[in-house]
Amino acid sequence: MYHILSCEQFSRAELEELFNLTDEIRNNLPAYRTALAGKLVATIFYEPSTRTRLSFEAAVQRLGGCIVSTENAKEMSSVIKGESLPDTIRVIAGYCDAIILRHPDVNSAREAAAVSAVPIINGGSGSGEHPTQALLDVYTIHKHKGAIDGLTVGIMGDLLFGRTVHSLVKLLALYENITVYGLSHDVLSLPEEYVSYLEKRGGRYIPCRSFWEMPQDIDVLYHTRTQTERFQNSDLQVEEFVVDRQVMSYFSPDTILLHPLPRRHEISAEVDADKRALYFQQSHNGMYVRMGLLYNILGKGAEK
Numbered sequence: 622m623y624h625i626l627s628c629e630q631f632s633r634a635e636l637e638e639l640f641n642l643t644d645e646i647r648n649n650l651p652a653y654r655t656a657l658a659g660k661l662v663a664t665i666f667y668e669p670s671t672r673t674r675l676s677f678e679a680a681v682q683r684l685g686g687c688i689v690s691t692e693n694a695k696e697m698s699s700v701i702k703g704e705s706l707p708d709t710i711r712v713i714a715g716y717c718d719a720i721i722l723r724h725p726d727v728n729s730a731r732e733a734a735a736v737s738a739v740p741i742i743n744g745g746s747g748s749g750e751h752p753t754q755a756l757l758d759v760y761t762i763h764k765h766k767g768a769i770d771g772l773t774v775g776i777m778g779d780l781l782f783g784r785t786v787h788s789l790v791k792l793l794a795l796y797e798n799i800t801v802y803g804l805s806h807d808v809l810s811l812p813e814e815y816v817s818y819l820e821k822r823g824g825r826y827i828p829c830r831s832f833w834e835m836p837q838d839i840d841v842l843y844h845t846r847t848q849t850e851r852f853q854n855s856d857l858q859v860e861e862f863v864v865d866r867q868v869m870s871y872f873s874p875d876t877i878l879l880h881p882l883p884r885r886h887e888i889s890a891e892v893d894a895d896k897r898a899l900y901f902q903q904s905h906n907g908m909y910v911r912m913g914l915l916y917n918i919l920g921k922g923a924e925k
């Protein structure tokens with residue numbers, strides 16, 4: 622059985638294989654229409670989601686599988702009656718072949734995997750990780766840059782609570798000669814554990830205070846939303862680093878701009894028409910990468 626819990630579990634070779642499989646499925650969709658026939662996948666989301674849940678559900682159905690879902694598990698499942706996550710997972714695992722889980726606790730995916738009779742896919746564990754998002758992020762970078770070794774990547778916004786950047790840093794650490802620039806408000810800087818994870822594997826981390834401290838020819842800019850819902854102090858005001866046309870004019874024609882979405886005002890709508898703004902392609906890619914993952918976990922790929 623193959624759980625997806627954290628980006629720490631992947632090797633470079635596995636990523637390469639997944640990206641090739643993703644392209645193979647994407648280019649031959651009719652051949653995969655029944656790849657998950659007879660499989661039932663549960664999506665159990667205790668936090669809001671648009672892309673992760675719907676792209677997973679689209680991926681399952683495009684591969685011929687079926688879905689059972691609770692999109693608001695916090696209020697619409699037995700949690701409201703006091704049921705624990707392990708009990709909920711034990712029960713749902715008896716109904717289906719895999720569970721995609723989003724939950725506010727950092728350890729939720731591991732806790733679920735410890736009791737589940739079927740694979741658990743972490744669809745976001747609090748302010749911890751969001752591994753499938755990072756897979757689609759690196760797939761998108763790979764598609765546009767050809768190779769990941771040697772890249773310079775600027776991560777921006779909420780680096781403290783942003784689980785997508787945590788997972789992204791862990792995947793980038795698999796590659797050679799990676800430099801990550803971090804642009805955030807002081808109180809939202811990248812936790813030391815991710816900095817040292819990268820550095821231990823040969824990468825460099827350079828904190829910045831403005832866009833202008835990042836190299837103009839940086840390869841990738843990856844912006845994120847301030848995760849205000851995770852603030853202890855709801856009055857805390859943080860400076861936003863807004864990417865607008867003027868900021869984009871500082872960077873090279875080859876710099877690509879990504880965002881896991883949803884964005885608020887940290888990327889102005891005027892940037893959407895810029896050819897370097899790839900966030901909508903990125904979210905579209907997510908469905909195909911998730912098809913690849915599901916095929917590996919539940920389809921023919923699981924028999925290897």
Ligand code: NCD
Pocket residue numbers: 672673745751754784785845846881882883
């Ligand atoms: C992100 C998440 O849920 O962590 N969204 C997503 O899955 N694409 C980012 C966010 O909510 O800001």
